[in-house]
Amino acid sequence: MRMEPLHRLLVFIALILLAPSIAWAQGADRAQVATGGGLPNFDARLGKEGRAVRQALTIPSAAPNRKAQVEKGMATAHQALATSLPGLTVDWHPVLGGPEVITTRGRFLTPASPGTDPELAVRGFLAAKAPLFGLSSSDVDNLITTAHYTNPAGNLSWVTLEQRLNGIPVFRGELRAAVTPDGQVATIASELAAGLDPALSGVPTMPPERAVQKAAQDIGVHLAAAPPLIERSSDGLKHRFTRGPFADDITADVVIFPLSVTEAVLAWRVLLW
Structure with missing residues (x-):
């Protein structure tokens, strides 16, 4: 690999959407960007950019009333969980509409279950509360475990699950949960x-x-x-190109880019290094 001084390194991730001149970009520079100037981290789904993106894109139409049904299911599940867990706190995602952080004051999300595998504890909670996340039972079953470990002190385990649909990763579609040694789900970030x-x-x-x-x-x-x-994957979802003017090979992978409850489009995630 061609080595570059630290002050010239640039990692650039672009999410290319199917509309003229629209790209979601995440740039991470070290002290100085070699070309193109510094780029901020931002979410193109928020604010003025979000409105422009939605107007320019052709978003597949959901079944009539489907969004309202999913949102009603989330609200009903939230109310039921709040009734059973006094002190429940749910922060809602400003774009996705689902729960972003779930925790409780002075207690845990699930009762003690000594000996239960942390991943099974998390999946059990998700299976029981799937409507709270706007998910079906099959959606929960299809979550891929990408991390499962216990911290060095042994007092907390972490489980990370990744969302995919028909084999395609959902952009930033992850859930991370903390589990106590007694198998209690302590908090969830999603x-x-x-x-x-x-x-x-x-x-x-x-x-x-x-x-x-x-x-x-x-x-x-x-x-x-x-x-x-x-190279190109057999399903056409992943591509790797020679590096061109960059320091490493270029990758272009298909992702699902969610815009709100029930709304999403296909996009390319391009990594330039």
Whole structure:
């Protein structure tokens, strides 16, 4: 790998959506960006940018009243949980509409269950409270475990689950839970997307090569053509290109980009390093 001085390193992640001149970008620079200038971290679904994104995109239509049904199910589940758990606190995600942080004052989310595997404790809570997250039972079953460990002190375990739909990762679709040694779920932090259409699948209509060009353009790097393709997954969801003007190979992967309850689109996640 070509080595660059620390002050020239740039990691750039662009989420290329299927509309002209729209990209969600996350840039992380170290002291100084080599090209294109510094880029802030931001969420294009919020504020003025969010309204512009929604107006420009063609969002698949959900079944009539589906959004209202999912939101009603979430509210009903929240009320039921608050009744059974005095002191319950739920912070709601400003974009996704589902619970972002769930905790209680002076107690835990689930009763003690010594010897229970932490992952099973978390999955059991999710299965019982799936409507609170806008999920179906199959949605819960399809969550992929990406982390499961106990801290060095042995007084807390952490479980991280990743959301996928039809084999496609949901952008930032993760849930992380803390579990006590007695198997009690202590707190949950979530960015799971609620009410995703089970039929959403495939790849964006924009070719991955064009997505790479647009991502590079967003940081001031002009590519007359995308660098040569190195490999492509059999399902067409993952692509790796030669590095071109960058320090490492370029990747372009399909993700589901949630916009609100029941609303999401396919997008390319491009990594430039």
